[in-house]
Amino acid sequence: MIFQPRIFSVLKTYTKKQFYSDLMAGVIVGIVALPLAIAFGIASGVSPEKGLYTAIIAGFIISFLGGSKVQIGGPTGAFIVIVYGIVQQYGITGLAIATFIAGVILVVMGFLKLGTIIKFIPYPVVVGFTSGIALTIFATQVKDFLGLHIERMPADFIQKWIEYVKNISTINVWALLVGIFTILIITLTPKITKKIPGSLIAIIAMTALVYLLRTKFGINNIETIGDKFNISATLPHATTPAINFDTIRTLLPVAFTIAMLGAIESLLSATVADGVIGDRHDSNTELIAQGIANIITPIFGGIPATGAIARTMTNINNGGKTPIAGIIHAIVLGIILLFLGNLTKHIPMACLAGVLMIVAYNMSEWRTFRSLMRNSKSDVAVLITTFLLTVIFDLTIAVEIGLLMAILLFIKRISETSTISVLTNKIDSTYAEQGMNNDELDIPKGVEVYEIEGPFFFGLANKFDEIMKQMGDKPRIRIIRMRNVPFIDSTGIHNLENLIRMSHKENITILLSGVNQNVKKSLETANINQIIGDENICSNINQAMQRANKLMKNTAK
Numbered sequence: 109m110i111f112q113p114r115i116f117s118v119l120k121t122y123t124k125k126q127f128y129s130d131l132m133a134g135v136i137v138g139i140v141a142l143p144l145a146i147a148f149g150i151a152s153g154v155s156p157e158k159g160l161y162t163a164i165i166a167g168f169i170i171s172f173l174g175g176s177k178v179q180i181g182g183p184t185g186a187f188i189v190i191v192y193g194i195v196q197q198y199g200i201t202g203l204a205i206a207t208f209i210a211g212v213i214l215v216v217m218g219f220l221k222l223g224t225i226i227k228f229i230p231y232p233v234v235v236g237f238t239s240g241i242a243l244t245i246f247a248t249q250v251k252d253f254l255g256l257h258i259e260r261m262p263a264d265f266i267q268k269w270i271e272y273v274k275n276i277s278t279i280n281v282w283a284l285l286v287g288i289f290t291i292l293i294i295t296l297t298p299k300i301t302k303k304i305p306g307s308l309i310a311i312i313a314m315t316a317l318v319y320l321l322r323t324k325f326g327i328n329n330i331e332t333i334g335d336k337f338n339i340s341a342t343l344p345h346a347t348t349p350a351i352n353f354d355t356i357r358t359l360l361p362v363a364f365t366i367a368m369l370g371a372i373e374s375l376l377s378a379t380v381a382d383g384v385i386g387d388r389h390d391s392n393t394e395l396i397a398q399g400i401a402n403i404i405t406p407i408f409g410g411i412p413a414t415g416a417i418a419r420t421m422t423n424i425n426n427g428g429k430t431p432i433a434g435i436i437h438a439i440v441l442g443i444i445l446l447f448l449g450n451l452t453k454h455i456p457m458a459c460l461a462g463v464l465m466i467v468a469y470n471m472s473e474w475r476t477f478r479s480l481m482r483n484s485k486s487d488v489a490v491l492i493t494t495f496l497l498t499v500i501f502d503l504t505i506a507v508e509i510g511l512l513m514a515i516l517l518f519i520k521r522i523s524e525t526s527t528i529s530v531l532t533n534k535i536d537s538t539y540a541e542q543g544m545n546n547d548e549l550d551i552p553k554g555v556e557v558y559e560i561e562g563p564f565f566f567g568l569a570n571k572f573d574e575i576m577k578q579m580g581d582k583p584r585i586r587i588i589r590m591r592n593v594p595f596i597d598s599t600g601i602h603n604l605e606n607l608i609r610m611s612h613k614e615n616i617t618i619l620l621s622g623v624n625q626n627v628k629k630s631l632e633t634a635n636i637n638q639i640i641g642d643e644n645i646c647s648n649i650n651q652a653m654q655r656a657n658k659l660m661k662n663t664a665k
Contacts, residue, residue, distance in 0.1 A: 110219055111396050113173045114389075115431040126429050133428035134436025137180055140305045140422050141167070141437060142444055144467070146333070146452060147460045148183040149411065151248060153195035154203070155337050156452060157445070158409050159183050161344050164441045166413030169401040171434025175393030176378040178385060178428050180419040180437060181401060185467045186373050187366070187412045189244045190503045194362055196263055202359060204349045204406035209356060209363035211406075214371060214399030223391025226371045230514040232483075232491040234372060235476055237506050240498025242472035245464055252461035253287040255280025255331065265499050282321070282330045283458040286314050290462030305422070307463045314459040315451075333460070334453030341449025343442070344408040365504040366402075366412050374398050374415030381420050418470070486517040526562025528575050531589075535649060549649065554584040555656050557649075561592045564600035564627075582614055585656045589649060591622030601634045608640050617659055620645045621652035 141163050149159020163182035170181030194203045217223070247268050251258055257278040258271055290310040297306030321327040333339065378389040394415070401413050423433050480491050494510030535549040535557065551557055558575070588604075596604070608618050618640055623631070628645070631637055637645060646652040 110221065110392050112175070112390055112393050113397065113431075114175055114177050114393070115172055118177065118430040118432075122430065122432075127432065129427035129429050130433035131436055133423050133426040134433040135440050136303075136426045137419055137423045137428070137433065137437040138440025138444070139308055141180070141182055141416075141419055141441060143307050143311045143455075143460070143463055144416075144419070145183055145441070146455070147463050147467075148185060148188060150333070150337070150457075150460060151185075151188045151245065151464055152183070152191035152411055154191070154200065154411060155339070156333055157340050157344075157449070158411055160441060160445050160449075161408055162405055162410035162413050164438050164445065165408055165410055166401040166405045167441065168435055168438035169404060170374075170397050170413070170415065171431040171438065173393075173397035173400055174431065174434075175390030175397065176381060176415070177387055177389075177430055178381050178420060178423050178433065179374070179378050179389070179394065179415045179431075180423050180434050181374070181398070181413050182416055182419065183411055184373060184414055184416045185245055185464070185471055186238065186241055186369055187414070188248070188464075189241050189498075190362065190365060190369070191411050192248070193263065193502055194359075198359065201349050202355075203411065204409075205351055205355055206359040206363045206366060207402050207406040207410075207412045208349070208351070209359060210366035210370065210412060211399045211402030211404075213364060213367035214395050214402060216399075217367070217371060218392045218395035218399060221392050223371075223375065223395050226368075226375050226391070226395075229372060229511070230490060230518075232480055232487045233494050233507065233510040233514055234376075235473055235480060236491045236494025236510055237369075237498045237503055239472050239474070239477050240495045240506060241503065242468040243499055245471070246468040249461040249464045249468070252331070252457040253284070253465065255283025255329075255458060280329060280458075282327060283456070286318065286330060286456050286458040287462040287465075289317075290314055290459045291466060294463065294466045302425070307466070310463065311455055311459055315455050318456045318459075319454050331457045332453060333455045333457065336457065337453075339449060339453050341445060341447075343446070344410075346407050347409070348407055361504055365507060367399075368507060369503065370398055370402065370412060370414040371395055373417075377415035377417040377420050380417060381424060384421070384424050486521065490514045490517065522563065522565075526560070526564075529559045529561075530575065531557040531559060535653075549653050551653075552657065552660060554660060555587065556583040556585070557587045557589055559589045559592075562594075564590070564593045564596040564604075582616060584615070585617045585619060585659060586611060587619045587621055587649070587652045587656060589621045589652070590627060591624075591648075593624070593627055596627050596630050601630065601636065604631075605634070605636060605639060608636070618644065619652045619655055621649045622647070 142160075145159040145163035146156040147159070149156045149162070152159070167180065167182045170179060174181070191203060194206055198206070244265060247265055250256075250268070250272055251261060254272075256272065256275050258275050262268055262271060293310040293313060294306035297304070297309055318330050318332065321330065374394055375391055378391070378394055382388055398414060405411070405413055423437070428434075477491070481488055490510055490513050493513055494506050497506035497509055531551060534551060611618050620640065623645055631645070644655065646655055
């Protein structure tokens with residue numbers, strides 16, 4: 109069965125002791141998720157409560173239906189850039205539709221059992237766009253961190269920095285101090301305690317400080333959430349966006365990017381969690397759960413959601429054992445929204461900017477980026493290209509071109525390892541395959557032996573044609589030795605078929621030697637055995653040489 113939520117198997121042996129552990133972990137993760145959900149919502153270009161709606165609804169669904177015991181779902185920093193771009197171009201309704209479509213794509217991917225395939229996305233592509241997103245997030249927070257007065261912020265990365273330089277004279281020292289103290293608190297807290305997250309301490313401390321400065325000292329120029337947003341401390345109402353074919357066609361590319369990014373991040377998070385708790389998640393069930401979450405969440409005003417590595421690790425470190433912890437985390441957030449939601453309007457924007465700058469730093473993976481720069485030139489090219497395209501253009505283009513480059517460079521590398529050599533005098537017994545005697549084989553005049561090493565695919569097929577043309581002389585028999593050919597693709601089959609037909613016209617017989625079962629099956633499917641003749645497909649070079657000698661004698665008569 110493809111869809112098997114872990115919660116149902118866990119509840120069969122669930123104990124009171126596990127519940128207490130899950131309760132404690134769920135409460136702590138819910139508190140940790142509060143400032144992050146608000147910050148991610150604002151940075152994504154939507155109101156803060158939409159980030160909370162996402163953490164509550166998606167967090168509940170991902171834990172209830174997911175394939176991991178400890179995965180915590182919700183809005184994440186990885187989506188900030190793409191969500192902000194969608195909101196700017198297509199509005200909130202466009203974002204809801206794109207998220208909905210992405211959810212459908214994720215569900216389909218899960219039912220098609222593509223969970224394991226996601227893991228094969230090249231690492232330089234993942235690091236490239238993750239680092240690019242981190243730098244972009246950092247750039248979006250500079251305005252609030254410095255308290256700059258800029259009427260309209262450009263979406264373009266380079267233009268942002270131009271605006272920052274132009275308006276540097278409007279810097280607000282109080283906002284800057286709030287931002288600096290936020291970063292210091294988050295950085296220093298783990299050295300004192302690892303139980304309480306630094307971001308929570310920073311937000312409480314800076315909110316209290318700014319409130320005091322406003323009410324007691326009349327310093328009112330430190331911008332807070334309430335100055336920019338009207339926060340609704342109520343549960344959301346369901347609204348279904350109107351979807352038609354034109355809308356789907358327009359938003360499908362960005363929806364696909366959301367789906368791929370969500371799949372990659374959630375499965376990476378679940379894999380990391382597996383390594384810590386010694387478990388193994390169900391990747392296809394996880395994709396289906398992520399998909400359902402992203403189908404339902406936008407109906408209630410939420411934004412894209414996925415598995416969150418930081419919150420998942422917080423869950424594990426605080427004793428979370430089962431999906432119940434994730435469900436409790438969502439309930440805690442719902443209670444905070446209903447009863448303490450109005451207090452969030454006092455949170456300084458500079459403080460949230462500081463929180464997100466730390467998130468960006470942690471996302472940047474600069475140490476990994478630096479180590480990858482010492483790898484092969486092809487890996488470096490993919491890494492840098494994906495990184496720059498993410499920063500300068502957008503994530504959709506970056507992932508598409510990064511993957512395409514990685515595939516092309518991989519094909520190039522494979523084609524370089526595949527070789528064709530021509531043997532014209534002797535065949536050394538050192539390279540004999542099973543079933544061949546230990547004597548050297550003389551290659552008679554009029555016979556050419558071609559040794560193929562590696563896959564016979566389109567990258568090698570053209571090289572084979574070139575070598576044939578370079579040989580000049582036309583032999584009476586060509587033996588193509590394929591003992592080290594693990595597979596043959598359609599282009600290889602097509603070129604082989606053309607070679608056989610052209611050779612027949614020139615009265616040249618083609619013999620195949622050492623064909624393995626997989627390749628032989630492919631040749632039979634393409635009817636190559638009927639064109640060349642079953643008797644001319646030999647199990648080893650000995651048989652091929654015997655066949656060649658027999659044909660040479662028959663021709664001589």
